[in-house]
Amino acid sequence: MSGDSGMTPFDEAFHASAERHERAFIVCVIVMMALLTVATMFYVVHDFGLVTTTQSFHSDPTAAEREVAAADTGRVVKTGPNSYAVHITGKAWRWTPGVIHVPEGAEVTFYVTSSDVLHGFEIQGTPVNLTAVPGVVGTVKYTFHRTGVFRIICNEYCGMVHHAMIGQVIVDARAAE
Numbered sequence: 001m002s003g004d005s006g007m008t009p010f011d012e013a014f015h016a017s018a019e020r021h022e023r024a025f026i027v028c029v030i031v032m033m034a035l036l037t038v039a040t041m042f043y044v045v046h047d048f049g050l051v052t053t054t055q056s057f058h059s060d061p062t063a064a065e066r067e068v069a070a071a072d073t074g075r076v077v078k079t080g081p082n083s084y085a086v087h088i089t090g091k092a093w094r095w096t097p098g099v100i101h102v103p104e105g106a107e108v109t110f111y112v113t114s115s116d117v118l119h120g121f122e123i124q125g126t127p128v129n130l131t132a133v134p135g136v137v138g139t140v141k142y143t144f145h146r147t148g149v150f151r152i153i154c155n156e157y158c159g160m161v162h163h164a165m166i167g168q169v170i171v172d173a174r175a176a177e
């Protein structure tokens, strides 16, 4: 690096200093990209939870009919002192039942299926998000800790009126006991 190259001591010192700065710059960029990656992953998991929270699926070719029958009665079945089961069927382009009432603080188990094509069952403001599959019943449990209206949206493109396939979970305040 010296002698034959004709660089003066000043040139050499300048060159060495520039190389140190370049290395520092590259290290900074790598560290910043690593931090950004970790921060993004943390944000997504921490804020939204794991995206698919389906706890189980079982295959049931006759499910659609039966679930529709159960859902048509609009029933929310009480399964314990503080737990409920809700049967929901997606069909282009509505959820049946379309409006579900559950009490605040109760553990609700959703049994979700479809009677035609794939639909995406997502309750906004919660990590509940599963795919409604014909012939398959997906199960997910969730406890609503605040009262209010939660929209059920369809997040799997299912045709023309996909965007309007909206239902509601209404969480009612517990009656004073």
Ligand code: CUA
Residues within 6 Å of the ligand: 090, 092, 093, 118, 119, 120, 154, 155, 156, 157, 158, 159, 162, 163, 165
């Ligand atoms: Cu149902 Cu999109």
